[in-house]
Amino acid sequence: MTTLTQDKIEKILSTVIDAHTGKDLLSSENVKNITIDDEIVNVELLLKYPAINYHEELKGLVEESLSKAGINYSNISIKSKIASYAVQGGVKALPGVKNIIAVASGKGGVGKSTTAVNLALSLQSEGARVALLDADIYGPSQPRMLGVKELRPQESEGGNMKPVIAHGLQSMSIGFLVDEASPMVWRGPMVTQALEQLLMNTEWDNVDYMIVDLPPGTGDTQLTLSQKIPVSGAVIVTTPQDIALIDAQKGLAMFEKVNIPILGIIENMSIHICSNCNHAEEIFGHGGGERMASDSNTNFLGALPLQLDIRTDVDDGNPSVAKDPESKVSMMYQEIARKVVATLSLQSETVGAFPKITIE
Numbered sequence: 001m002t003t004l005t006q007d008k009i010e011k012i013l014s015t016v017i018d019a020h021t022g023k024d025l026l027s028s029e030n031v032k033n034i035t036i037d038d039e040i041v042n043v044e045l046l047l048k049y050p051a052i053n054y055h056e057e058l059k060g061l062v063e064e065s066l067s068k069a070g071i072n073y074s075n076i077s078i079k080s081k082i083a084s085y086a087v088q089g090g091v092k093a094l095p096g097v098k099n100i101i102a103v104a105s106g107k108g109g110v111g112k113s114t115t116a117v118n119l120a121l122s123l124q125s126e127g128a129r130v131a132l133l134d135a136d137i138y139g140p141s142q143p144r145m146l147g148v149k150e151l152r153p154q155e156s157e158g159g160n161m162k163p164v165i166a167h168g169l170q171s172m173s174i175g176f177l178v179d180e181a182s183p184m185v186w187r188g189p190m191v192t193q194a195l196e197q198l199l200m201n202t203e204w205d206n207v208d209y210m211i212v213d214l215p216p217g218t219g220d221t222q223l224t225l226s227q228k229i230p231v232s233g234a235v236i237v238t239t240p241q242d243i244a245l246i247d248a249q250k251g252l253a254m255f256e257k258v259n260i261p262i263l264g265i266i267e268n269m270s271i272h273i274c275s276n277c278n279h280a281e282e283i284f285g286h287g288g289g290e291r292m293a294s295d296s297n298t299n300f301l302g303a304l305p306l307q308l309d310i311r312t313d314v315d316d317g318n319p320s321v322a323k324d325p326e327s328k329v330s331m332m333y334q335e336i337a338r339k340v341v342a343t344l345s346l347q348s349e350t351v352g353a354f355p356k357i358t359i360e
């Protein structure tokens, strides 16, 4: 065997592709340190997004490419450092929150809230500190989906609200403040104010990612979001059928107009697997999200099945990813969540922000 050098190891690492960024470890600047003790190679990797559930697989990929080059003894360590990414111009950063990611759709009822809560839980399971803001002022659903609709926010020492902690997430929703059953008549400016207050008057505690669950469409809430809330990126949820795709396209165009980067498209209710006989059926068609992503030059983040327990789990206040993080569908949510934040990590970082080291 020829002598091992750092150079040689770097070359090998430049052939290992991270499935979430689509880039190799060397050019993504993930290689923090390489040391060589006799025949043992020690590699320290530093990812720019949290990925605990991907560590084993990535380690395997690195070991495989090392062993192809005749290196059979290695120690691979993987950690993550989450930075803060640029937001639309003229909007100030939110104290205590590094990154805000909006989950949006054009059409209603496509599964934004269900997807948002499961993505938030997924990011947490990957090792991040996560908040979930329910921006649906007319019809808040997160208190119920999180199983905490009886809870009310506590007052903080500074006279603000503390987020309601649910399944480990820091959450806030108008649903914690007003009675679910009493109909609310909101006019545009009231919606704007309510949303701003929920966001600004809550003491967020050292959050890496805040997921914002938006109401459908392109109305007052979206306008407030685009003008007043520091958003680093948006994710569009759609179902596969044409009618939803047309609306999703409108949602996408709106974010582009206000310079909020689209991180990608998620196709929800993509395929139905019968819980009785396992028969797969494409109720709303299939592949529309992927086509839309390629047509509009954005990322396709993945597809989620139309599956009975996804609904019953959120109805029970125990979303699938919290209930069984190792189920097939939870792993799908986790993979999509990693892709969302890996895509964000390709944007430009905010200058002067202090990144936190996440110990994993």
Ligand SMILES: Nc1ncnc2c1ncn2[C@@H]1O[C@H](COP(=O)(O)OP(=O)(O)OP(=O)(O)O)[C@@H](O)[C@H]1O
Binding pocket: 105, 107, 108, 109, 110, 111, 112, 113, 114, 115, 136, 139, 141, 214, 215, 216, 268, 269, 304, 305, 306, 307, 308, 310, 311, 312, 314, 315
């Ligand atoms: N993949 C899925 N499989 C099965 N049921 C789902 C799935 N995704 C969402 N649902 C169910 O579909 C219904 C609508 O979902 P959800 O409330 O998340 O949509 P939404 O886009 O947030 O709606 P709105 O536009 O009203 O805010 C809910 O009953 C939810 O449990």
Ligand SMILES: [Mg+2]
Binding pocket: 112, 113, 114, 136, 141, 213, 214, 215
């Ligand atoms: Mg919703």
